[in-house]
Amino acid sequence: MHIRLYSPADWQRLCEIHDAARMQELQASGLMEAFLSLEQAAEGEGLFEAQILVAEENDQVLGFAAYTEEELTWLYVDPRCHRQGIGRRLVRAVVKASPTPLSLDVLVGNEAALSLYLSEGFRVIKQVSGKLAGNESFPATANVLSYNGAP
Numbered sequence: 692m693h694i695r696l697y698s699p700a701d702w703q704r705l706c707e708i709h710d711a712a713r714m715q716e717l718q719a720s721g722l723m724e725a726f727l728s729l730e731q732a733a734e735g736e737g738l739f740e741a742q743i744l745v746a747e748e749n750d751q752v753l754g755f756a757a758y759t760e761e762e763l764t765w766l767y768v769d770p771r772c773h774r775q776g777i778g779r780r781l782v783r784a785v786v787k788a789s790p791t792p793l794s795l796d797v798l799v800g801n802e803a804a805l806s807l808y809l810s811e812g813f814r815v816i817k818q819v820s821g822k823l824a825g826n827e828s829f830p831a832t833a834n835v836l837s838y839n840g841a842p
Contacts (some may be wrong), residue, residue, distance in 0.1 A: 693783040695754065697743035704752040705767075706730060713768040720800035725829040727840075729767070735842070736825040738765060744784055746777045756781040758788070763795040766804070782811050791840055794838040805834060813838045825834065 697705075709729035729775050733739065741757035741764050752778045754768035760776075763785050768777045786793065795813065797805045813836040823831040 692746055692748040692753070692780065693756055694744050694780060697745050698769065700783045701745055701755075705755050708752070708754060708769045709765075709767045711770050715770055716798065716801050716804070719802070720798040720831070721825065722798070722829055722831060725823050726824045727826050727830075736764075741765070742788070744781060744788075747783050753777050754781055756785050758785045758793070760790060761792075762795060763789075763793060768794075778804075778807055783809065786811070786838060791838060792840040795836050797836060799832040799834060805836075808836050811838075812840070816832050 696704055706729040709732075711744045713729075714723065714726055717726055738757055741759050743755060744763075745752045746768070747755040753772045755765065756763065756767075757765035763782070766778060766781055766785075768781075782841050794816075795808065796819075797808065801819070805815075813839075815834045815836045818832060820830065820832040823829040
């Protein structure tokens with residue numbers, strides 16, 4: 692598997708990955724009715740304002756991450772490939788490419804994502820409640836995590 696920069700040819704695959712994984716994420720957080728597809732959410736949530744990396748193996752995109760200088764904003768892996776180290780490789784690539792500190796938000800209830808980030812040296816700094824990013828008609832609570840260097 693290798694990590695590379697996003698190409699517009701990856702768009703359809705990113706949509707497939709996001710939509711399947713986002714449904715699982717929202718289900719774990721009790722927010723299934725807040726689901727928006729990547730086609731609906733990408734622009735409003737600033738996907739293309741970030742640097743996008745994809746994890747690819749055998750010419751198949753298996754996951755993606757997006758980040759700015761300050762925040763890991765997106766990380767999704769094809770649910771059929773969970774627990775194979777793809778998310779971990781993407782997190783490490785973002786950490787390597789970004790200055791520290793680096794922050795991110797994890798919806799309360801998304802224990803798999805929280806566990807991954809904690810194991811990679813992120814620490815919970817606070818919990819916030821407000822409107823769900825991208826679908827503000829839904830209330831949500833998230834853990835805010837920060838990375839300040841090697842675990």
